[in-house]
Each structure stands twice: as structure tokens, then as C-alpha cells.
Amino acid sequence: MSADEVLEVELKYDLNAGASVPDLTTLDVVHSVSGPVVEHLDATYYDTEALDLASNKITLRRRAGGHDEGWHLKRPAPANSNARRELHAPLDSVVDASTETQTDHFAAVVPHALADQVGVHVRGRRLIPIATIATVRHITELRDEDDNVLAVLCDDNVTAQSLLPGGHAQSWNEWELELVNGNEKLLKKADKLLRANGARTASSASKLARTIGPTPTGKAHSIGKKPSALELVISELAEHRDHLIAQDPLVRENAPDSVHQMRVATRRARSVLQSFPHVLSADTAEHLGGELKHLAAVLGEARDAEVQLERNEHLLENEKASESIVTALIDDQRETHRIALELAIDFLRSKRYFELLEELDRTIAEPEAGEDAELTAADALDHAIKRSAKRVEKAQRKLEELTDGTPEWVEQLHTIRKRAKQLRYSAESGEQLQSNKHRKIAKVAKGEQSVLGDFHDAEVSREHLASLASASGITPADAFVYGRLDAREEFAAKAALGEYDKIRSAR
Numbered sequence: 001m002s003a004d005e006v007l008e009v010e011l012k013y014d015l016n017a018g019a020s021v022p023d024l025t026t027l028d029v030v031h032s033v034s035g036p037v038v039e040h041l042d043a044t045y046y047d048t049e050a051l052d053l054a055s056n057k058i059t060l061r062r063r064a065g066g067h068d069e070g071w072h073l074k075r076p077a078p079a080n081s082n083a084r085r086e087l088h089a090p091l092d093s094v095v096d097a098s099t100e101t102q103t104d105h106f107a108a109v110v111p112h113a114l115a116d117q118v119g120v121h122v123r124g125r126r127l128i129p130i131a132t133i134a135t136v137r138h139i140t141e142l143r144d145e146d147d148n149v150l151a152v153l154c155d156d157n158v159t160a161q162s163l164l165p166g167g168h169a170q171s172w173n174e175w176e177l178e179l180v181n182g183n184e185k186l187l188k189k190a191d192k193l194l195r196a197n198g199a200r201t202a203s204s205a206s207k208l209a210r211t212i213g214p215t216p217t218g219k220a221h222s223i224g225k226k227p228s229a230l231e232l233v234i235s236e237l238a239e240h241r242d243h244l245i246a247q248d249p250l251v252r253e254n255a256p257d258s259v260h261q262m263r264v265a266t267r268r269a270r271s272v273l274q275s276f277p278h279v280l281s282a283d284t285a286e287h288l289g290g291e292l293k294h295l296a297a298v299l300g301e302a303r304d305a306e307v308q309l310e311r312n313e314h315l316l317e318n319e320k321a322s323e324s325i326v327t328a329l330i331d332d333q334r335e336t337h338r339i340a341l342e343l344a345i346d347f348l349r350s351k352r353y354f355e356l357l358e359e360l361d362r363t364i365a366e367p368e369a370g371e372d373a374e375l376t377a378a379d380a381l382d383h384a385i386k387r388s389a390k391r392v393e394k395a396q397r398k399l400e401e402l403t404d405g406t407p408e409w410v411e412q413l414h415t416i417r418k419r420a421k422q423l424r425y426s427a428e429s430g431e432q433l434q435s436n437k438h439r440k441i442a443k444v445a446k447g448e449q450s451v452l453g454d455f456h457d458a459e460v461s462r463e464h465l466a467s468l469a470s471a472s473g474i475t476p477a478d479a480f481v482y483g484r485l486d487a488r489e490e491f492a493a494k495a496a497l498g499e500y501d502k503i504r505s506a507r
Helices: 105-109 112-122 184-195 207-212 229-252 258-275 282-315 323-348 351-365 377-400 407-433 439-469 476-505
Strands: 004-015 032-047 059-064 070-076 083-089 128-143 149-162 169-179 199-201
Touching: 004 184, 070 112, 083 112, 112 229, 128 207, 149 184, 149 207, 169 184, 169 207, 184 199, 229 258, 229 323, 229 351, 229 377, 229 407, 258 282, 258 377, 258 407, 282 323, 282 351, 282 439, 282 476, 323 351, 323 439, 323 476, 377 407, 377 439, 407 439, 439 476
Parallel strands: none
Antiparallel strands: 004 083, 004 169, 004 199, 032 059, 032 128, 059 070, 070 083, 128 149, 149 169
16 A cells, blocks of 8 residues: 655634634735635544554545545654644555564554554554544635636534544534745735634634543653752753654655664663663663663664665765776665565564653653652763763773774774763753753763774774675785775774864874
8 A cells, every 4th residue: 555645734713603714815915716616535544442543643544535545644743833744554554463463453454655654642542533534524625816826715514423432422613724825924914814713713722632631641851940950861861861752754655864863762761771770670670771772783683784775885986997896885785685674673663662662651640760860960961971972081091001903902992982972962961950050061072982983983883894805706906805804994994083082182
């Protein structure tokens, strides 16, 4: 099956008694109107029993009738308060085999392309009908002088039935104004005109919200002026949990940089537990940290393959490479990335992943306090940064005892990089406290992490090139090209080390 996504920008209105659609051609850019065209729409809305979708401002429906009948998944679009991301799939969508194993009939009818996009919220629970809404819609199109549709006004007569326990039927009229080719300026002028003719701000964000009533929403985690260490940790975990959840559907559709961003969120959440080891109970910190580490490793396979592919493409940009080299560095690497990404997405559909999300939610909502929970956040942060800084310096001293260029020396640089990253993450926690006290430490640690990351990537690339160059049957011409590519990576590695030395000397 196929699914298409659009960005929906619309305004919704409740109506005063006697309200009627005004003359829309009084708007500056509206040259004419067409319609109204009447449509009869019958929609069934799906959610979990606990309303996990509604509580995240997501709607999933199957609608028959109208020009856009089919399955619709609507989600918030963060950059625009009037916008919604809407993913469409046809009514006759083929159900993916992965959903056919579910025993509940209603869970199996939702198209996989849509159900998968909300998997991070549903987490294996059943999707069931929660409401039916029948709409008689009168559609008026607003057109410019070239007959382009600028916007659409829908005058809706709605009959709704909640299927939740204790739910009831109700009817009402409303207007919806949706932009097509028009701009925000038109939207503002039309809003003013409609309000002058009996429209008022809708009491509910959607027909579904009005049908089923209030739904639970996630608690915003903010900290006061003098927070405790526990408040800081929970606030940090909540921020990284939210970022992880936001990236999940993007990873499933292979959106650019999504794997990287989800991996960063996972590592940052784990770093909180490592930086403040006694703020939560030992059992919670150990188990949750272990599961986050596993998720980061799964994502890491896909991310590392992605980085290597990008690096290989860059290496060959101005290189007259043979077909065999292109196959080895590009085609084979693309396949490696594809397989790693598929494995990562499979994990995002697993029970283990859903249990990790549930554990994160429980920890944030009802944390089990550890012995340092009542420390002030400022003191706990100072201690965390001091510990992390000492670990970086200890790793650096050990590096100085090793012979340059040996495998042990290279591995030690990787250790310094990981410890610098944790120091950076700890120092950046100070942003929650609106403090600049540790900003310089964070900046230096970020610099160390970045250049040592460049060194690590160059070294990994050199190992890969060496293995390809030493393969049996390789031609002298290809061996020469691999040698030239290795020389470029060697130069990149030395440049990264030079930058690291500059950062160290500037401390």
C-alpha cells in the first residue's frame, strides 16, 4: 500500500445561533467562490483503551465518502500552531503481515503504514474504535483571478457518538477554513470576516475531542528556582524521552538525521543516570541504563553504517574509481546501511523497546529516590562535573603512557572521547538551572568530543580501506586508488589530532 503526507493548515470555529456563511469575495484576493458542494462523510476513529493517541494530540480515522476518503493520521506540526501533519492511506489498504498476528479484529484493520507511525505511543496495545462521526459537509472554494483555489471553507453539520464507556451522542454545526494555495495573510483576513458573521474560536481542537471529551495529557516537567537533584534528573530524563519519542516515527520512515538524533537522545538519557548515579534508586538506574545502552547500540549500527556511507561518497567525489571500488565503497555500504536500518526499525517494534518506554515513563512520573535525591541540583551538578572532569584527565594521563599509533593508544583516544562526551552532557545540564557557570567546560568538552570523533571516523575508514585493499584478486590499479584514499584519511586523522592538541593546550 502507499501512504502520502501533507501539511494541513486550518482554523476551526463554533457558531453562534443564526450564523451564516458571509460573502467571501469581499476578501481582497478572493476573485470568486465555487460551490457549495455537498459531501456525506462517515468516520470511525481509533485509539487505545487508554487514549494514548488523543493524549498526544494525534487522531487516526477511517473515513468513507468525500473527495479524500480513506485512512487519515493527523499529528501536530511543531513549527506552526495552525498546522497538522496528515498522512493518508486508501480505504483498501493491504494490512501488513506484522499486524495480522494480533488477535483483536480492530487492531488488524489499521493499515501498517499508519499504525507503525504511532507505534511509539501505542506500544503494542490494541487499537479499537472509540467514536463514530457523521458529517454533512458543504464545501465552498475560494479562488483567485487565475481560478486557483486559495482556501476551502467547510460548513459542517455533525452527528457524533462516543464509543467509550459512558459515552453519548451529540450534534452541532461548525466551520473549518483550510488553506490550499493561499497564505497566512488570507487566513487572518478570513478569520476576521468569519468572526464578524457569527464564528467563534472552537471549544475543542477537533471533532473527536468534542465527541469524547477531555483526555489525559503529558505532564510538563519544569523546575523551580531552587530544585533538588531529583527534580533536575527527572526534568532531564523527560526532555530526552520526549526527543527520543519525537524521532521514533522519523526513523521508521528513514528521515534524514533521524537515527543520529534518536541515538543522541538515548545516550543523553543514559548519561543523566551515569552523571547522577545515586539520585535515583540503584535498581532503577542500573536497569534503565542498561536498556538505554542496548537501544543506543542498536541505533549505532545503523548510524555507523550511515556515517561510513557518507564518508565513502565524499572520498570518491573527485576520484576516477573502478566499478569494483564503487561497488565495494558505495553499493555494498548502502546495503549494509539498509540492513542495519531494518534491524533498528524491527527493534522499534519489539516488546523490549516498548517496555523501555514504559519504564522511562514510570520513572519520570513516579521516581524511586536514591540517597542523593534531596541534594540541591546545583550541588549535584557540581559534583557530577567534577567527577566527569577527573575521569577525562585520568584517561588523558593514561594516553601519555602509551606509544603513539598503537592499537591501545587509538582505543584510549576513543575512551577520552566518550568521557569528554559525558562531561559535556553533564555540563549542559546546567541549562536547566539557567546557569552559565559550566558553559565553558561544556564548550571545551564538546570540542574534544568532536575532533576525537573525526579522528575515530578516519581510523575506522582506514581499517575498512585496508581490508578491501588486501582482498584476494584486487588489481594493482585498484590497490593504488585504495592507497590514495587511505593517505587522505591519514591526513584527516592527523588534522583531527592537531585540533585536539590545540584544545588541550588552551585549557
